[in-house]
Amino acid sequence: MASQNVWLLAVGAGPSNLALAVALEELAPESKAANSLIVERAPDATWQREMLFPWTRSQVSFLKDLVTLRNPLSEYTFVNYLHSVGRLDEFVNLGSSTPYRMEISAYLQWVSKSLRRTRIEYNRECVSATPTEHGWTVRMADESTVSCRHLVLGVGRDAHIPAVFAALPREKVIHSTEFRSKLADLAGTRPQTIAVVGGAQSATEMLWESYQSLPGTRCVLLTRGVGLRSYEHSKFANQVYQPSFVDTFYRSEPEVRHQMFADMRPTNYGASDPELLDTLYRQMYQDRLTDQDRLSVVVNSDVVAATSEGDEIVLTVVDRTTGLSEELRCSAVLLGTGFEPGPPRLIRNLGIEDVTVDRKYRVRGVPSLYLQGLNEQTHGIADSLLSVLGIRAGEIVADILSTDEERDGR
Known part of the structure; x- marks a missing residue:
């Protein structure tokens, strides 16, 4: 069984840990950055690969990339990526601050290939982590192990079914986290009816792409x-996505944080991009003009039962306003139902009773374990999104370096 030993191991090569890699390149001593490793179970650093279509856009400014808000002079900025691929003029001419999702994904892959010291190894799935006297031993699906002094988890939440x-x-039953891969199979079966469950961005995107x-x-x-x-995207509402708001949220009493988070929800959850909603409504209207009935939205509806009959799925749908139910027969169900609210399976399997972090994202009472993107309840709604990536990565690297200095007695 192969074994590696590194100073820092980061699990997941999504935006969070790519931002961490950039911070390691720029802030950590060269020897430590060179002794850091990111492992990723996918074959590359494609972002949101299952919802990656040419027309999908980010809702976040390109300035909220992996590093700009921490170090605008960095070589790893989104602007420098555009310049390096010869597309900066065209992007400026678009007159939009929100890039296409495919372009963000290409930027992340460019960063992953541009790192000079920090390594990324793909097709490596982490299945467990065990604390040791000097750090952690992490076991991979292929039975290999990685020992590390510091462990950073940026793995995302589990899909909610x-x-x-x-x-x-x-x-x-196709969750949004597997939609693109299975869409080709649906196209091959020429389904009569597709049901999409949910009311937020992933649901409306799957509806439009299926159509x-x-x-x-x-x-x-x-x-x-x-x-x-x-x-809800007013300039005032969007202030909660500024990195400076993290301190405000973290310092508040738990009951105040709970109320603030409820106030923040309409800025990100249970809603969709207004441009996409306009597109859907206009297409529904055009379909009515041409006597088609291919696209519809059924509101106030609860799916209370689902059975399989031959090649069909039979959904029992209750109208919440009348209490009446009817059957909807479909070839497949697409779930835009989001993610489980608790920590993902990998973190639950660590056996830690209270998985909460301090201000610097270190798990309380656990040495050298950091969580990224899972701390909305303590650090605010931006924690699971792109807005705070650069600043957060810098804070984690600084805290790790400070911890090492204290441990080593310097």
């Missing part, structure tokens, strides 16, 4: 809400 769909054939990619298919979105809502 509502219990009502749990007994259905897995190939017929475009599956000609002749009826696409129905089922949502519990009274209607599809757009994000």
Whole structure:
């Protein structure tokens, strides 16, 4: 069984740990950066690969990249990426601060290939981590191990599959985290009806992509809400995504944080991009003009039962306003139901009873373990998004270096 020993191991090569890699390159001593490793279970650093379509856009400014807010002079900025690939003029001419999602993904891959010291190893899935006297031993799916002094987890939450769909054939229930991979299979079966469950961005994106990619298919979105809502994106509301707001949120009493988080939710959860909602509404209107009925949104609806009958899924849908139910027969169910609220399986398996972090993202009472993107309840709603990546990565690297100095008695 192969074994490695590194100073720092980061699990997951998403934006959080790529920002950490950039911070290591710029802030850590060269020897420590060169003795740092990121492992990623996927074959590359593609971002949101299952929802990556040419028309999808980010809702975040390009200035909230991996490093600009921490170090605008960095060679790893999104602007420098555009310059390096010869597309800066064209991007400026777009007149938009929000890039296409494919462009952000390409930027992240460019960064991953541009790192000089910090290594990334792909197709390596972490299955467990065990604390040791001097740090951690992490076991991979291939039975190899990595020992490290510091462990940073940036793995994201587990997909939420509502219990009502749990007994259905897995190939017929498609969560947004596997949508793009399975869309080709749907296209091959030429489905008659597709049901999309949810009312937020992932649900509306799957609805629109299914409508475009599956000609002749009826696409129905089922949502519990009274209607599809757009994000609350006023300049004042968006102040909660500034890195400086993290201190304000963290210093507040728990009950105040709870209330603030409830106030923040409409800026990111349960809503969609207004431009996409306009597109959907206009297409629905055009379909009515041409006597088509391919695209529909059913509001105030609860799916209370789901069964499999032959090649079909039969959903029992209750109208929340009348209490009446009806059946919807479909070829597949697409779930835009988000993610489990608790920590992902890898972290639960650590056996830590209270997985909370301090201000510098270090798990309380656990030596040298840091969590990225899982700390909304203590650090605010921006923690799971792109907005604080650069600043947070710098704070974690600084804390790790300070911890080493204290441990080594310097």
